[in-house]
Amino acid sequence: MFIFSVTAKSKKEQPGFKAGDSIPFIVYIDFKDMFGAEKLCQIFLFKEGFHDIHIEKRKLIPNDKLDSKLIENDKALAEALETGYMIQMFDAH
Numbered sequence: 399m400f401i402f403s404v405t406a407k408s409k410k411e412q413p414g415f416k417a418g419d420s421i422p423f424i425v426y427i428d429f430k431d432m433f434g435a436e437k438l439c440q441i442f443l444f445k446e447g448f449h450d451i452h453i454e455k456r457k458l459i460p461n462d463k464l465d466s467k468l469i470e471n472d473k474a475l476a477e478a479l480e481t482g483y484m485i486q487m488f489d490a491h
Contacts, residue, residue, distance in 0.1 A: 403455035406448035426478035
C-alpha cells in the first residue's frame with residue numbers, strides 16, 4: 399500500500415473550488431511497486447478532472463504492517479484495500 403501527498407490543479411470549476419485552483423490530496427494506492435502506484439495516482443486524479451499533478455511525499459506501508467486495528471481505524475485505508483485506491487481531498491481544518 400502506497401500513500402501519496404499530492405497537489406493538483408482543477409481543470410474546471412467544481413463544487414468548492416474554481417478552475418486552476420491547486421488542491422491538496424492524500425491518495426492511497428494498493429499496488430506492488432512505487433512507479434506503477436505513482437502512475438495510477440496520476441491517472442485517477444486526471445480522470446477526476448485534475449491536471450498539473452505533483453506527488454510531494456510518498457510512503458510505503460508494508461503488507462505485514464496492515465493489521466486489522468489499523469484498517470478498522472482508517473476508513474480511507476480500508477476502502478483502498480477493498481477497491482484498489484482511495485482519493486481524499488486534504489482538509490487542513
